[in-house]
Amino acid sequence: MAISRARAFGAPGKYIQGPGEYENLETFASSYGDNTFYLIDSFLFDEIAARIQKIYASTASKYVTEPFRGECSYAEIERVTERVRTAGATVVVAMGGGKTLDTGKMVAMAMNIPLIIAPTSASTDAPCSAMSVIYTDDHQYIGCVFHKRNPDLVLVDTEMIAKAPLRMFRAGMGDALSTYYEALANERTDGVNYVGSGYRRTRASVAMAELAREILLEDGAKALRALACGAITEAVENVIEANILLGAQFENAGSSVAHAVHGALTALPATHKYLHGEKVAFGIVVQLVLENYPEAELAEAVKWLISLDLPVTLDQLDVEASEANISLLAEALAGEKSRARAVPMWITRRLLHDAIKAADRTGRDFRENFQGRAWPRGSEYGK
Ligand SMILES: [Zn+2]
Numbered sequence: 001m002a003i004s005r006a007r008a009f010g011a012p013g014k015y016i017q018g019p020g021e022y023e024n025l026e027t028f029a030s031s032y033g034d035n036t037f038y039l040i041d042s043f044l045f046d047e048i049a050a051r052i053q054k055i056y057a058s059t060a061s062k063y064v065t066e067p068f069r070g071e072c073s074y075a076e077i078e079r080v081t082e083r084v085r086t087a088g089a090t091v092v093v094a095m096g097g098g099k100t101l102d103t104g105k106m107v108a109m110a111m112n113i114p115l116i117i118a119p120t121s122a123s124t125d126a127p128c129s130a131m132s133v134i135y136t137d138d139h140q141y142i143g144c145v146f147h148k149r150n151p152d153l154v155l156v157d158t159e160m161i162a163k164a165p166l167r168m169f170r171a172g173m174g175d176a177l178s179t180y181y182e183a184l185a186n187e188r189t190d191g192v193n194y195v196g197s198g199y200r201r202t203r204a205s206v207a208m209a210e211l212a213r214e215i216l217l218e219d220g221a222k223a224l225r226a227l228a229c230g231a232i233t234e235a236v237e238n239v240i241e242a243n244i245l246l247g248a249q250f251e252n253a254g255s256s257v258a259h260a261v262h263g264a265l266t267a268l269p270a271t272h273k274y275l276h277g278e279k280v281a282f283g284i285v286v287q288l289v290l291e292n293y294p295e296a297e298l299a300e301a302v303k304w305l306i307s308l309d310l311p312v313t314l315d316q317l318d319v320e321a322s323e324a325n326i327s328l329l330a331e332a333l334a335g336e337k338s339r340a341r342a343v344p345m346w347i348t349r350r351l352l353h354d355a356i357k358a359a360d361r362t363g364r365d366f367r368e369n370f371q372g373r374a375w376p377r378g379s380e381y382g383k
Pocket of ligand 1: 124125175259276280
């Protein structure tokens with residue numbers, strides 16, 4: 001139950017998405033500050049830093065580029081904050097994957113300066129949110145930090161997203177689809193969201209989560225076929241919006257079982273090589289089985305996940321469906337503060353255990369009997 005009757009909604013100040021939008025980086029950054037600090041993913045650093053240099057060549061604007069060292073840890077946050085301070089920068093632009101973006105958020109919030117987020121893949125709903133996930137330097141999860149504001153601008157260059165591996169795009173689709181089922185679970189339980197503390201959802205956030213599902217089911221396969229040949233179509237643009245903007249409604253509508261399953265899976269080292277959205281995909285199957293969704297809706301979601309080659313069984317995440325593993329996952333999900341409790345039913349450890357077991361079996365049965373694949377086979381598209 002929500003602690004308050006009040007509704008709350010958070011969103012980036014502006015959201016802009018389209019092919020070649022990175023060309024406008026200097027224009028946007030200059031409107032927020034006179035000296036811009038670019039924090040860039042290390043493996044894209046040379047390419048992006050060269051591009052920024054070219055964009056700035058014809059201007060008098062000041063800027064600094066800095067490679068991100070790979071982990072959103074307190075040591076890295078401190079290092080980057082110090083670099084921003086030394087440079088005298090007045091606006092931060094974070095460019096890269098989730099960890100780079102989360103570090104940029106921490107630095108800009110600590111210094112109380114404007115923040116522009118420029119994701120280089122559409123693999124999670126991290127870009128729009130007011131949240132950072134913190135790890136130790138050796139990649140152990142510590143926890144989440146909730147910021148007082150969302151990014152001032154989220155700038156998405158579709159051409160950049162289209163160049164990222166398709167696997168990341170597919171994982172982003174799994175992550176975004178979960179938003180719908182998790183929003184519904186929170187609507188049915190009048191659950192709390194992540195805006196402030198104890199607030200509940202707006203009607204708008206649930207409508208956006210529903211739109212995410214609609215787009216993904218309608219345009220998901222079309223988008224992958226287009227991206228497989230490097231084409232940017234309207235379907236691609238729609239799915240990017242679903243993955244990045246609409247998927248971020250987890251913040252406003254609340255999360256539930258699918259993300260709780262993701263969290264539980266991270267305790268098993270074998271799953272570390274799988275992407276966030278891939279683990280969430282199996283979490284969706286668990287949630288639908290637990291909540292006893294109608295067969296038609298269950299089949300629709302599971303077939304869609306299979307058609308995108310997203311995991312619907314434990315073995316697809318390198319986890320044996322053994323009694324020991326299922327019990328371990330159920331134990332993690334049953335905790336008092338677990339988001340797995342954000343469902344409209346009484347939860348017990350046994351119920352969670354059996355939902356995981358039946359979800360794994362459901363995924364297996366559908367995989368054996370449904371071979372439809374919506375995107376091209378071939379190693380260049382695979383894992
Ligand atoms: Zn997520």
